[in-house]
Amino acid sequence: MIDDILHIFFPRTYTLGNGKVVKEKFNWAPYITIAVIVFSILCAIATKVDIPRLIQRSNAFWDLIREMIPPNWSFWRDLQKPMIDTIVMSVLGTVVGCLIALPTSFYLSSNFELNNVYLVGHRGLLSLLRTLPTLVYAQLLSIVIGTGTLAGTVSISIFTYTICVKMLYEQIETVDMGPYEALQSTGASRAKCMIKAIYPQIRGYFWATVLYCFETNVRSAAILGYVGAGGIGVQINEQLTWRRYGNTGLMVLVLVITVVIIETISRELRKKLVQG
Amino acid sequence: MSSKQLTVQSQLEKFPSVLPKFIIGLLSFVVFYILATITISFKGINERGLLIAINAFKGLFNPSVKIITDLGQYGLLQMLFETLAIAFLGTIIGLVFAIPLAFLASRNMFPKGINNICLTLISVIRAFPSFMLGIMFVKSIGPGAFAGVLSMAIGSIGMLSKLIIEVIEDLNPGIAEALDAAGCSTFEKIRYGLIPQLSSNIISIVLYRLDINVKNATILGIVQAGGIGAQLMFAIGARRWPDAGAMLLGVIFMTVVLEYFSTKIRTRLAGQKG
Numbered sequence: 001m002i003d004d005i006l007h008i009f010f011p012r013t014y015t016l017g018n019g020k021v022v023k024e025k026f027n028w029a030p031y032i033t034i035a036v037i038v039f040s041i042l043c044a045i046a047t048k049v050d051i052p053r054l055i056q057r058s059n060a061f062w063d064l065i066r067e068m069i070p071p072n073w074s075f076w077r078d079l080q081k082p083m084i085d086t087i088v089m090s091v092l093g094t095v096v097g098c099l100i101a102l103p104t105s106f107y108l109s110s111n112f113e114l115n116n117v118y119l120v121g122h123r124g125l126l127s128l129l130r131t132l133p134t135l136v137y138a139q140l141l142s143i144v145i146g147t148g149t150l151a152g153t154v155s156i157s158i159f160t161y162t163i164c165v166k167m168l169y170e171q172i173e174t175v176d177m178g179p180y181e182a183l184q185s186t187g188a189s190r191a192k193c194m195i196k197a198i199y200p201q202i203r204g205y206f207w208a209t210v211l212y213c214f215e216t217n218v219r220s221a222a223i224l225g226y227v228g229a230g231g232i233g234v235q236i237n238e239q240l241t242w243r244r245y246g247n248t249g250l251m252v253l254v255l256v257i258t259v260v261i262i263e264t265i266s267r268e269l270r271k272k273l274v275q276g
Numbered sequence: 277m278s279s280k281q282l283t284v285q286s287q288l289e290k291f292p293s294v295l296p297k298f299i300i301g302l303l304s305f306v307v308f309y310i311l312a313t314i315t316i317s318f319k320g321i322n323e324r325g326l327l328i329a330i331n332a333f334k335g336l337f338n339p340s341v342k343i344i345t346d347l348g349q350y351g352l353l354q355m356l357f358e359t360l361a362i363a364f365l366g367t368i369i370g371l372v373f374a375i376p377l378a379f380l381a382s383r384n385m386f387p388k389g390i391n392n393i394c395l396t397l398i399s400v401i402r403a404f405p406s407f408m409l410g411i412m413f414v415k416s417i418g419p420g421a422f423a424g425v426l427s428m429a430i431g432s433i434g435m436l437s438k439l440i441i442e443v444i445e446d447l448n449p450g451i452a453e454a455l456d457a458a459g460c461s462t463f464e465k466i467r468y469g470l471i472p473q474l475s476s477n478i479i480s481i482v483l484y485r486l487d488i489n490v491k492n493a494t495i496l497g498i499v500q501a502g503g504i505g506a507q508l509m510f511a512i513g514a515r516r517w518p519d520a521g522a523m524l525l526g527v528i529f530m531t532v533v534l535e536y537f538s539t540k541i542r543t544r545l546a547g548q549k550g
Contacts, residue, residue, distance in 0.1 A: 029475075036368070039364065040364070040365060040368050042361070043360075043361035043362075043364050043365040044361075044365060046357055046358055046361040046421070047358065047361045047362055047365060047420075047421035047422055047424070047425050047502065048420060048421060048422050049365070049422055049425060050422055053417060053418075053422075054417060054422075054426070057416055057417040057418070058416070058417075060415070060416035060417070061412060061413070061416035061417070063416075064412055064415055064416055065412070084314075084315070085315045088311050088312075088314065088315045088316075089315065089316075091308075091311065092308060092311060092312055092316070095308060127532065127535075128528050128532065131491065131527065131528045131531035131532060131535070132524065132527065132528065133491055133492070133494055133495045135495045135498060135505075135509075136494070136495075136508070136512075136524070139509055139512045139513065140332065140512060143325075143328055143332075143512065143513070143515070144325050144328055144329045144332065145325055146325065148316075149315050149316045150316050153316055219405060222405055222407070223405070223407045223495065223498070226498050226499075227498070227509065227513075230315075236408075236411075240411060240415075252404075252405070252408055255405055255408070256400075256403045256404060256405075259403045259405070260399070260403045263403070
């Protein structure tokens with residue numbers, strides 16, 4: 001038994017009849033599994049995981065859900081404006097971000113052999129900026145340009161820009177360069193070649209990216225109100241502080257329905273776009 | 277020569293007019309402009325805002341050393357580790373729930389009725405905004421990193437199981453049949469037929485989700501569910517720019533390092549498969 005367990009970590013060696021020594025293939029999996037378990041336990045200590053408290057307080061969680069149902073339908077009148085704000089913020093942020101990203105991504109693709117220093121610098125800056133969530137931009141901007149939907153829109157467009165550029169230049173690097181070279185040989189300028197030879201190849205992908213960004217942005221726009229950047233988050237924060245869970249229930253319901261509708265439409269559209 | 281010029285001319289004439297596109301563009305611009313005027317009010321950047329921006333810039337590039345070297349509860353290292361711990365534990369717990377759910381929801385494993393129930397459950401979990409989960413856990417079990425772990429775990433189930441379903445439905449049934457023919461027991465079939473086919477894909481899915489979760493864990497703090505987010509937002513809100521700068525640098529550093537390793541491992545795993 002102990003021998004079997006030991007052999008999980010130390011591969012067996014067999015001596016064949018002709019005196020040849022054969023070694024079993026070394027396997028990292030058990031070591032990695034143990035490392036993951038040990039790290040999980042460390043994490044559990046750091047985050048103060050407390051299963052008894054979870055069991056003891058799980059009633060409170062279900063009570064909270066029970067208080068949210070049924071939702072307070074009369075609250076819909078006050079909810080319309082922030083909900084429209086949230087969607088418009090994400091639409092405008094996505095459009096602005098993606099429209100700026102489209103030309104930039106051409107100049108950030110390595111297959112045009114442009115300025116390398118600029119390419120590496122800009123890409124590096126973007127990969128640093130990409131790590132920050134929309135909420136951090138919203139918090140910074142709501143202090144600098146004042147609270148409101150503008151701060152939310154600008155922060156969404158910054159975030160969209162950073163992710164859209166990356167997705168686009170990765171796609172541009174895989175295109176067929178033949179048409180581009182053909183156009184260049186007729187003497188067309190570089191920008192014209194990019195528009196006429198490269199853009200048609202990535203057109204479907206570009207709109208799919210726009211839709212994907214829009215989906216993610218609708219999700220993240222809902223929380224922006226927490227830092228005063230407009231949208232439904234302001235209402236969620238207020239209603240929860242006043243413990244009006246019926247209203248919160250309605251907001252959650254509206255959010256879930258909106259997200260599902262937008263995701264379904266966008267998924268169908270993307271399927272069509274990628275196919276042709 | 278003349279015939280060649282003629283073909284170019286005719287090709288040019290065949291080219292569709294740009295007018296409809298131009299009109300569509302103009303119309304959408306007008307629509308977006310109207311949308312913008314309805315919701316967005318710009319009061320102009322006043323002098324104070326500009327001053328704040330300059331101060332913020334100065335502070336962000338002069339991170340406070342005190343918070344970086346502090347090893348206490350509000351030191352940078354401990355906050356970053358807490359954020360990472362929330363993301364890691366959330367992903368692992370999410371995976372533990374996602375794998376059985378994914379098996380139940382894959383068409384080649386269980387009958388259609390069970391599939392549909394599980395798929396509905398998955399899409400409901402996916403649509404539920406994750407910060408709402410955070411708020412609900414904070415309200416019910418009290419603020420702290422534990423609430424963050426729970427909301428992250430449930431938030432990850434949706435995407436993880438959706439991606440794992442695709443892997444399971446791609447399984448090669450021939451391998452299981454071959455092992456059957458060789459007289460393997462159920463355990464051996466799982467060990468030598470199922471796990472080798474699934475493990476590398478599942479590991480890369482988990483690493484991908486871990487990347488996302490580390491980013492999400494930084495915003496969980498805003499609903500008091502632990503992590504660096506709360507302190508970061510307080511620092512920005514109170515305009516303690518050097519502290520905020522140090523924390524932002526910490527977040528950027530952690531995410532970039534993690535992303536680097538996870539991309540590296542994922543490309544290696546993808547290489548092994550093909």
